[in-house]
């Protein structure tokens with residue numbers, strides 16, 4: 476670019492009226508690459524060293540075939556030559572001699588011009604190549620002599636040569652260049668930065684500085700990008716912390732059936748405990764230990780009941796309880812936290828816990844289901860809580876993510892009574908969708924843990940994927956999670972903000 480810049484400025488220095496009429500031929504005669512020259516002109520134009528007019532020139536150019544005809548003659552002449560040399564040739568022999576493509580085109584044209592004829596299986600010449608005219612070659616020669624100018628060919632000739640794929644029309648964008656208001660025969664580089672050297676030498680006094688460009692895009696930030704799920708998780712976490720919830724340690728994916736199911740009063744014959752729904756761990760297949768006294772109380776609750784319940788009345792199997800699995804819900808962690816809460820030094824104290832982490836289910840995968848997803852779970856343990864507290868807490872949480880219209884539908888969970896599915900009205904989607912599950916933990920679950928009798932625990936859970944897909948308008952879960960996710964999608968995902976409807980209410 477610098478060479479081109481110097482060449483342009485030097486050329487224009489001849490006189491104030493000197494112009495480069497057309498940069499395209501000028502570049503060729505100056506032995507410079509036209510693209511580089513155009514680049515240099517744009518840079519000079521920005522600093523008003525030059526003014527330019529845009530030009531557009533069209534001319535013809537030879538294709539490879541056109542060049543070959545100009546060099547060796549047209550296909551029909553090559554065929555005629557070959558036949559005159561041999562006297563006569565079969566088609567395969569002709570093809571072998573001049574090549575298949577040349578034979579095909581040349582034969583056709585020779586027949587049309589009646590330069591050759593058929594003699595049985597053979598072709599024989601009726602004319603000599605020096606008696607006939609190679610029109611195509613003559614046209615191409617003429618075009619080359621006329622510097623490939625558009626008007627060098629008649630419309631008909633141009634059409635014929637294009638149809639024979641000998642020439643192309645080429646359009647070049649170029650410029651007419653003359654001196655600009657800030658023209659100088661030499662480029663004075665404008666300084667981008669004020670340096671220590673400039674201050675030391677005093678050069679800053681005379682230096683010309685580049686103007687600030689406030690419209691330039693910022694440099695792309697390198698490094699990592701948060702996945703949309705993590706962005707939504709960060710928001711949910713913030714909201715729950717604001718509501719006084721403390722995060723539970725969920726950084727352990729393998730659980731025992733005991734914590735995942737039995738402690739939650741989920742019967743050992745429950746269909747969810749089938750390998751069809753749960754991923755059991757092969758190695759190690761069994762958990763190492765469970766709190767034995769508590770285990771005994773859980774077993775008794777399943778077998779004969781207590782706390783006003785008659786239990787499930789079956790034989791509780793230790794082997795079933797000890798099976799390791801990939802946790803199917805984060806409620807496995809909630810039950811451990813409640814057990815700890817009941818048995819901590821100083822005894823039970825009211826608490827609010829939440830977690831947002833991964834769970835696993837042996838599901839048939841489709842557009843909305845994968846074998847792993849994330850659960851948001853919250854619970855409040857306190858004296859004499861009611862269903863009203865649960866509804867109120869859920870309403871507060873959902874309001875903070877902008878969902879104000881909620882409906883609750885009676886449902887069943889083995890570990891909650893009553894249980895309620897949560898439906899939210901989505902103003903964008905204009906429909907009611909299931910957004911979560913909730914309930915009050917059963918006495919059969921809480922009593923064996925050793926929680927005081929009048930302590931109630933309200934809890935709810937939802938998937939992280941559902942609100943993320945709605946927020947980021949993703950309809951297929953495979954576009955959100957898994958090996959088919961596009962990196963660019965993650966990189967370009969906007970930050971996540973939820974409209975807090977509590978502040979305006």
Ligand code: PHE
Nearest residue numbers: 804806912913914934935936
């Ligand atoms: N564990 C339930 C699920 O996996 C969610 C839930 C949590 C329900 C707490 C009630 C109470 O769907």
